Amino acid sequence: MKATDILRQEHKVIERVIAAVNKAADAFTRERNFDGDTFEKAADFFRNFTDKCHHGKEEDVLFKALEARGVPSEGGPVGVMLMEHDMGREQIRGIFANIEAAKEEDGGAQIRVVDHARRFAMILTDHIFKENNILFNMADEVLTDEEQQDLVHRFTLVEVHDMGAGTHEKYLAIANELAEKYGVPEIDAHDPVFAGGCHHHRGCHGH
Ligand SMILES: [Fe+2]
Numbered sequence: 628m629k630a631t632d633i634l635r636q637e638h639k640v641i642e643r644v645i646a647a648v649n650k651a652a653d654a655f656t657r658e659r660n661f662d663g664d665t666f667e668k669a670a671d672f673f674r675n676f677t678d679k680c681h682h683g684k685e686e687d688v689l690f691k692a693l694e695a696r697g698v699p700s701e702g703g704p705v706g707v708m709l710m711e712h713d714m715g716r717e718q719i720r721g722i723f724a725n726i727e728a729a730k731e732e733d734g735g736a737q738i739r740v741v742d743h744a745r746r747f748a749m750i751l752t753d754h755i756f757k758e759n760n761i762l763f764n765m766a767d768e769v770l771t772d773e774e775q776q777d778l779v780h781r782f783t784l785v786e787v788h789d790m791g792a793g794t795h796e797k798y799l800a801i802a803n804e805l806a807e808k809y810g811v812p813e814i815d816a817h818d819p820v821f822a823g824g825c826h827h828h829r830g831c832h833g834h
């Protein structure tokens with residue numbers, strides 16, 4: 628499994644939570660039914676899994692490796708990705724700033740939570756599309772197999788040192804809970820992203 632395959636897998640998990648959040652946002656718009664629990668759990672997932680863990684792997688490991696191979700971090704695709712990570716962070720802060728009041732039936736705060744959640748979903752959906760179709764393909768071209776394996780090793784260090792053992796699993800469980808609550812389909816195990824590279828390694832399992 629390549630480093631970019633791991634990131635593509637994480638995108639699938641993030642997309643499931645985004646789908647659940649969009650459904651919760653639609654329910655609010657349609658019938659003013661504010662699901663505070665879902666928005667709060669999703670914001671926690673976005674802050675810790677999407678931003679700290681996934682964007683941490685991209686910014687501290689993958690983008691740095693690309694930089695070392697001559698892909699500039701300012702301007703160009705990496706610069707755009709960094710800017711979009713920041714735009715996403717702003718929306719996460721917006722959800723957290725309003726969530727307590729929103730849970731206490733403050734209608735204005737509820738509208739702001741839903742608005743920030745929708746913006747986050749839009750920014751990240753477009754962002755993931757660009758990474759999957761442009762940046763990661765570029766990475767697969769410039770990085771050797773050895774370099775990809777080195778990045779995989781460094782991802783593990785991010786998991787253990789920055790996140791803490793068991794944290795990844797905790798957020799996968801939250802993603803499943805929210806996706807099931809809103810009827811978001813499971814990730815297809817036959818998806819090429821999950822099948823890709825797995826047969827080379829024993830014990831490979833898709834999340
Ligand atoms: Fe990213």
Ligand SMILES: [Fe+2]
Pocket residue numbers: 634638681685755758
């Ligand atoms: Fe990403």
